[in-house]
Amino acid sequence: MEAVQFSLANKSLKHTKIPVPPIDDPKNVLVRVSYAGICGTDLHIIQGHFPCNPDRPFILGHEFSGTITEVGEEVTNFKKGDKVSVDPNIGCEKCAFCHDGNPHFCKKGGINTTIGIFRDGGWAEYVTCPESQVHKLPESITLEQAALCEPLSCLSHGWDLASPIKVGKNILITGAGIIGNLWACALHLHGHRRVTISEPNQSRLNNLKKLNLGFDLITPDQLKKNQENDSQYLFDFIIECSGFPPAIEHAISLLNQGGKLVIFGVAPPHGRISISPYDIYAKELKIIGVNINPYSYPNSIGMVEAMGDRYLNYDNLGIKVYPLKEYENAIQALKEGSIAKAIFKM
Incomplete structure (x- = not known):
């Protein structure tokens, strides 16, 4: 073979x-x-x-x-x-x-x-x-779609750890690789509309428009400018999908009081970030690591079935x-x- x-x-x-x-x-x-x-x-x-x-x-x-x-x-x-x-x-x-x-x-x-x-x-x-x-697999799922079950099972585990993800909150996704795009689709499927996606690669941002989600698509430089121009430019929920330590560190500074940061992207083991313990205390921040997919694989099959060709x-x-x-x-x-x-x- x-x-x-x-x-x-x-x-x-x-x-x-x-x-x-x-x-x-x-x-x-x-x-x-x-x-x-x-x-x-x-x-x-x-x-x-x-x-x-x-x-x-x-x-x-x-x-x-x-x-x-x-x-x-x-x-x-x-x-x-x-x-x-x-x-x-x-x-x-x-x-x-x-x-x-x-x-x-x-x-x-x-x-x-x-x-x-x-x-x-x-x-x-x-x-x-x-x-x-x-x-x-149920008959409604194609083998092509089912190749995404494993990443979606990891996403499902992250969703469970981070829940509740309340509709109407300001959400940021950092990184528009496949997992960032799947998070965007899952959020849209669940009714979320106040979502921003940050990605340095313009071709990836342009491709996201094909999904017709209506989300705000910006680069990290634009993200920083918005933060500099408005001290209240903050997010209630951030999903970090790049695994890039500087992006993770910047994301923490963008969290609102009571905000949640989901660290989903796999950073290199030698990567390090700097964070203020006082901010964690004062803002009651929640930083959530997500490691693969314990008992969430059946959920991914349900997600694939619900998403269908509209999203996948x-x-x-x-x-x-x-x-x-x-x-x-x-x-x-x-x-x-x-x-x-x-x-x-x-």
Whole structure:
């Protein structure tokens, strides 16, 4: 089969042909991949800034959809031909964190066993997955749309942590990559209209107009000018999607009394920000970290079904589709910011 492998030792990617993986666990299924996304986390992995499998070359890709082509002997909930999306994350199901409903904090499982980060993932024609991590799709959802289930499951977890998000509040989204765009769509779906999106890349801002959300689209420089010209230019709720420490630091200064900051974008581990503890005290600020998607994958399927083509049209979201062999072009386009997201079509 066709695949793109990553080697941490060399920090290199390689387009290659390897055998189709066998079902070596009776509780596993074999999925023929249809669509597989490139996440910002994948870019951090390729740069050597995010933990991943250090022991061998492996296949990246933790956001994917496909069709089951084979099932293990002990699989009971799926059959050949089922359309599915896969939750890449699972805990050990034994530790205190897992029993407390926080498998994403699990030190044995969690990120340490993630499909596409520690185990072979979806940048290939086929991938094996445990039955417990596979979700059957309703007929109303296309495989193309289902490739967005994983990022939307993380968004759903962030929404739960930050709730209530009251309609009528002033909201700022920093960063118009795919996750910022999906947050914008989710807010619009829920009735929010007083939303500003800040993004330095003008082509990404221009592309956002295709979504026809009616939100205020500005650059970070315009954001700073508005703040300088009006001391009351503040936001009740800020969703930071860039992972850029200076943007996070600036966002904190834009919070109103009682404001919430959701740190959604993944910053580099060495990144640092400066913050006034007095402001946290005096304004009663809430700073909320969001780490992957514990038990929120079913919610993402519901969100995809509710959003439909109105919000999840690839072209309107700034998503470009590539064949697997053009992985270098896909990654370069993401780094340049000419697209919001790249997705492989097998």
